[in-house]
Amino acid sequence: MHKTHINMNVQSPEDLIQHQCLVFHHSLSYVKSMALKCAVELGIPNAIHRHGGSATLSDIVAGTGLPVSRLPYVQRLMNFLSICGVFTESNPPAAVTDGKKGEAVVYKTPMSRLLIDDGNKLSSLSCLVQxxxxxxxxxxxxxxxxxxxxxxxxxxxxxxxxxxxxxxFEMAKSNADDNAMFNNAMVAASQITMEVILREAGCDIFGGLSSLVDVGGGHGAASAAISAAFPHVKCSVLDLPHVVDKAPADGTVQFIAGDMFEFIPKADAVLLKWVLHCWDDQDCVKILRLCREAIVPAREAVGKVIIIDIVMGAGSSQDTLSKETRALTDLYMMHLNGVERDERGWEKVIREAGFCDYKIVLVTALYSVIEAYP
Structure with a gap:
């Protein structure tokens, strides 16, 4: 029988075991995503929230309508998600009350609060997970x-x-469920991102504008937030017909059906939120050139393109979580030939599209605002 020998002289037994653990950890990391999705689809964040922010395992089983026989499995799920920091969990009390052994109590965390939808999925990142x-x-x-x-x-x-x-995008056009899932996820993510951007830098970015077109803006969550914060800014959204057809018609935002590769409506500013990372440099330049034409000569004094996206390596110091999440996002965008760019990459496409200058401001742990000036 063939035997495989590992050269133990290369690393110590302790290091060898540690690196074996890392291989197991990374190989099983997909289970973390599945566990998070499972908790969301069972409504566990909602159940804990409805119970006042803390709940025993029995409370969670009852609150999600699961069979009581599933409690041991729910315990294992919640143990893992608590170790990951999605929830926190207390040790069960040592005392026995009314002949019953005490149960651990699970608490919601700042992260799990973002997964609570309780009747309004579009205000929760639960649909992004799904x-x-x-x-x-x-x-x-x-x-x-x-x-x-x-x-x-x-x-x-x-x-x-x-x-x-x-x-x-052809799939989203032909698959109604996929289209709805995508647009709901973008609405939820946009609400949180725009809340931070408007609070931290809203006046500097949007204060001097009178009109804005949100290209690829989906169901208008970003435009609605801008309009609410700056009522004098006339906001419109350009997106594909199958997206616009399902958009809410509340009168706050004007929706325009069209293709960003064919035309972009005139406005003081063009907003591109999580759009350009979907395309390679050649297509990115095409879109940016049309954006430049849309804002010149309409209001040359204030005209600009506002890009909200990841800038790889942005910030003087990146914590490990932000750095890894950006790299994960870049790898994720590969599935549709997209890319997350560093500053040099952004400068390249901005200059090739004919813009004279640009400015980058990091506004969240992940996202920067890039302003390109004609």
Missing amino acids: FVVNPLLVNTFFDMHTWLKDEQASSTKSFFEMTHGCGR
Whole structure:
């Protein structure tokens, strides 16, 4: 029988075991995403919230309508999610009350508060979790290695297209459930991001404008937030017909059906939020050139393109979580041939599109605001 020998002289037994643990940890990391999705779909954050912010395992089982026989499995799920920091968990009391052994109490955390929807999914990141961790997207990444090996395929199509036979946005157009899931996720993420941006830098970015068009703005969550904070700014959203058709018609934001590669309505400013990272440099430059034409000569004194996106390496010091999340996002964008750019990459596409100057301000742990001036 063939025997495999590991050269123990390369590293100490302690290091060897530690690195073996790392391999296990990274190989099983997908289970963390699935556990988070499971908790969201069971409504566990909601159940804890409705119970006043803390609940025993029995309370959680009852509050989610699960069979009592599932309690031991719920205990294992909550133990893991508490170790990960999604929730916090107290040790069960040592005393026995009324003949029953005490139970651990699970508490909500600042993170789990973001997963509470309780009747309004669009105010919660629960729909973002369900969008990112869904079979359509997860299955795509099983073909990443095949796509990387196939130079001909990788030069003409994304590995999403190689897997599913159509592009990412074509899928959303033909699949109503996918389209709804995507737009709901973007609304929820936009609300939190825009709340921070408007609070920290809103006046500097939007204060001098009278009109703004949000390109690829989905259901208008960002534009609605801007309009509420700056009522004098006339906001409109440009997106594809199948997106605009499902947008809320509340009169706050004007919706325009169209293709960003064909035309962009005139306005003082064009907003591109999480749009340009979906495209390679060539397509990114095309979009930016049309944006530049839309703001010149309409209001040359204040005209600008406002980009809200990740800037890789932004900030003087990056904590490990932010750095890894940015890198994960960059890897995630590969599935549709997108890319997260560093400042040099952003400068390249901005200059090639004909803009004279730009400014970058880091406003959240992940996102920066880039203003490009014609």
